[in-house]
Amino acid sequence: MNTTAPTEAAVLDEQDCPEGQYSPDSPCFGKAAGRPRAADKAARRAALLHTAGQLFLEKGYSKVSLEMIAREAHVAVRTIYVKFGGKVGLLEAIITDGRANYMAGVADMQTDPRPMQQILADFAVRFLELISLPTFTSLHRMVVAEAKSTPELAAAFFEAGPLRTRQELGRFFARADVQAQLRPDLRPDLLPVFLINCLMGDHMARLLFPAEQPASRDELRRQASEGLDLFLRGVLR
Numbered sequence: 001m002n003t004t005a006p007t008e009a010a011v012l013d014e015q016d017c018p019e020g021q022y023s024p025d026s027p028c029f030g031k032a033a034g035r036p037r038a039a040d041k042a043a044r045r046a047a048l049l050h051t052a053g054q055l056f057l058e059k060g061y062s063k064v065s066l067e068m069i070a071r072e073a074h075v076a077v078r079t080i081y082v083k084f085g086g087k088v089g090l091l092e093a094i095i096t097d098g099r100a101n102y103m104a105g106v107a108d109m110q111t112d113p114r115p116m117q118q119i120l121a122d123f124a125v126r127f128l129e130l131i132s133l134p135t136f137t138s139l140h141r142m143v144v145a146e147a148k149s150t151p152e153l154a155a156a157f158f159e160a161g162p163l164r165t166r167q168e169l170g171r172f173f174a175r176a177d178v179q180a181q182l183r184p185d186l187r188p189d190l191l192p193v194f195l196i197n198c199l200m201g202d203h204m205a206r207l208l209f210p211a212e213q214p215a216s217r218d219e220l221r222r223q224a225s226e227g228l229d230l231f232l233r234g235v236l237r
Helices: 008-012 036-058 066-073 078-083 086-104 118-132 134-146 151-160 162-173 190-200 215-237
Strands: none
Touching: 008 036, 036 078, 036 134, 036 151, 066 078, 066 086, 066 190, 078 086, 086 118, 086 134, 086 151, 086 162, 118 134, 118 151, 118 162, 118 215, 134 151, 162 190, 190 215
């Protein structure tokens, strides 16, 4: 029996849909055999991540199997293994893609020529909108609830979300023109954490008591402005 895993390139050149999954309600319906187009592969990847994300939020990470995801998404289990490495890889991709899509309209902080305050103001609003999304708050509650029993879940969430945001902010604060405006006695690695904490306020505590209605855009803008003002008062020369 050959147990060698297929290469990613080989799998990507095949149909992601297993035989027998060509019902009219399947993403595979009407697909001819052979090499799929790039647009088809991108659509199937997005559909797979959406299905996995919905299952995680509905049932809990630990109660969802790859077989369950594969069945609901109409793909082969080996496709998930090759493309994502398993459930952890799926979760990382869900968070990474979601974050990238939501922040796509924000200019690159490392090259944005505008004044520091304007760049951070845009980031602050976008960041608060992101963490206020119902899907994000549900995901965060799931991670907290299962972190002890499933530590790889917490690690994947942190690396794909909070850590990536801190790294992005760290590169911004490392810019020479930005450093020139900041107090020289501050540890650079603390700046991203300080900014995020100023923006979030008691957001983590409020996750324990879900609001009946999400905060309005005006409320988020006010929170962003107040948090950024607190941050700048503490770090500017």
